Amino acid sequence: MTYILIIIGAIFVNNIVLSKFLGICPFLGVSKKISTAVGMTGAVTFVMTIATIVTWLLQKYVLLKFDIEYLQTITFILVIAALVQMVEIVLKKVSPPLYQALGIFLPLITTNCAVLGVAILAATSKDFGLMESTVFAIANAIGFGLALIIFSGIREQLEFSDVPEYMKGAPLALIVAGILALAFMGFAALA
Amino acid sequence: MSKLKILSKGFIKENPVFVMLLGMCPALGTTTSAENGIGMGLATLFVLVMSNIVVSLVKNFIPDKVRIPSYIVIIATFVTIVDLVLHAYVPDLYKALGLFIPLIVVNCVVLGRAEAFASKNNVLDSAIDGLGMGIGFTFALTLLGAVREIIGSGRVFGVNLHLYQSDGMLVFILAPGAFIALGFIIAIVNKLSKKPAQ
Numbered sequence: 001m002t003y004i005l006i007i008i009g010a011i012f013v014n015n016i017v018l019s020k021f022l023g024i025c026p027f028l029g030v031s032k033k034i035s036t037a038v039g040m041t042g043a044v045t046f047v048m049t050i051a052t053i054v055t056w057l058l059q060k061y062v063l064l065k066f067d068i069e070y071l072q073t074i075t076f077i078l079v080i081a082a083l084v085q086m087v088e089i090v091l092k093k094v095s096p097p098l099y100q101a102l103g104i105f106l107p108l109i110t111t112n113c114a115v116l117g118v119a120i121l122a123a124t125s126k127d128f129g130l131m132e133s134t135v136f137a138i139a140n141a142i143g144f145g146l147a148l149i150i151f152s153g154i155r156e157q158l159e160f161s162d163v164p165e166y167m168k169g170a171p172l173a174l175i176v177a178g179i180l181a182l183a184f185m186g187f188a189a190l191a
Numbered sequence: 192m193s194k195l196k197i198l199s200k201g202f203i204k205e206n207p208v209f210v211m212l213l214g215m216c217p218a219l220g221t222t223t224s225a226e227n228g229i230g231m232g233l234a235t236l237f238v239l240v241m242s243n244i245v246v247s248l249v250k251n252f253i254p255d256k257v258r259i260p261s262y263i264v265i266i267a268t269f270v271t272i273v274d275l276v277l278h279a280y281v282p283d284l285y286k287a288l289g290l291f292i293p294l295i296v297v298n299c300v301v302l303g304r305a306e307a308f309a310s311k312n313n314v315l316d317s318a319i320d321g322l323g324m325g326i327g328f329t330f331a332l333t334l335l336g337a338v339r340e341i342i343g344s345g346r347v348f349g350v351n352l353h354l355y356q357s358d359g360m361l362v363f364i365l366a367p368g369a370f371i372a373l374g375f376i377i378a379i380v381n382k383l384s385k386k387p388a389q
Contacts, residue, residue: 018366018367019366020220020290021216021219021220021366021369022216022220022290022294023216024215024216024219025213025215025216025299028212028215070271070274070275071271072293073267073270073271073274073293073296074264074267074268074271076293077263077267077296077297078260078263078264078267081259081260081263110297112297113216113294113297113298116293116294116296116297117290117294120290120293120294121290165381166378166379166381166382167378167381170212170374170377171374171375171377171378171381172374172378173374174370174371174373174374174377175370175371175374175375177370177374178367178368178369178370178371178374179367179371181366181367181370182362182367185365185366185367
């Protein structure tokens with residue numbers, strides 16, 4: 001039951017992009033085409049899940065154990081940066097087709113604040129064990145993907161609309177994102 | 192480039208939020224009020240100036256291949272300082288900004304300036320550049336926070352403007368209002384600068 005609550009909460013009620021404002025850069029940056037949005041979602045899911053598991057273990061067995069929690073920001077970002085590199089190298093060797101699909105998105109993920117944000121949220125939450133944190137990370141990645149893919153679908157249509165010159169690009173995208181966020185607020189009743 | 196030009200370009204011509212569209216996460220996430228906007232802006236300003244200075248000082252000792260991880264460590268150090276100082280002296284602000292304080296480390300403005308400016312220029316220019324960008328970022332966040340607060344609740348900086356008889360448009364304080372308000376501000380900036388968007 002708690003897992004279902006975590007999943008619904010992370011995907012719909014507190015959507016990571018539309019209500020927590022994490023990962024806005026890729027949300028605006030790679031949402032021009034549905035195909036790139038799908039690729040980015042895959043890469044984020046992959047890295048976010050592994051990063052959350054590793055940082056959770058690190059928090060529990062190193063930072064808390066030796067009472068050096070103030071090093072959290074530095075260690076987490078280093079772990080994520082190293083992890084992204086490692087995932088890239090391993091994917092290249094083990095699964096070239098997957099590497100081909102996710103390749104260009106992987107380096108971008110280091111500076112995706114959604115990954116660090118979810119890692120910190122999971123590690124500092126008092127009632128998340130390893131299993132809950134993993135589920136939380138996967139659910140957040142799905143939430144990110146859902147928002148990104150819906151948004152890129154809308155943006156593909158927007159290309160054909162005739163809007164004032166100064167509204168083109170970012171302003172219109174932001175306002176559309178606002179309306180999408182408004183729609184997602186309707187899910188609040190689920191919690 | 193003259194010192195004044197370096198300082199002023201971050202404010203208007205290359206404003207990180209309104210023109211370059213960097214650092215959108217904190218810009219949207221922390222601006223529920225003008226005060227929070229200022230707090231987040233100043234925290235980022237400190238990290239920007241300090242990391243620009245240090246990156247500029249050590250730029251000749253860092254091998255090119257590992258420069259990005261090194262910059263991230265330098266930035267993370269100053270973010271940790273900000274985190275501890277805010278926690279100790281302004282606990283209310285610390286609580287309001289929450290997750291976004293450690294997330295300054297992945298703010299593209301900070302890493303972007305380290306890579307694009309501080310790694311190529313001398314210490315003084317880098318410090319001025321950090322200051323200018325930081326002021327521009329603070330200005331953007333304060334403006335966005337003030338707009339959201341005024342429309343959302345009819346008050347700004349704790350002063351009631353008596354715009355509404357009851358509560359005001361709460362949606363502007365909530366998540367959707369952040370996107371919509373920023374979208375319109377950027378549209379106005381585009382219109383004023385007559386610059387076609389890309």
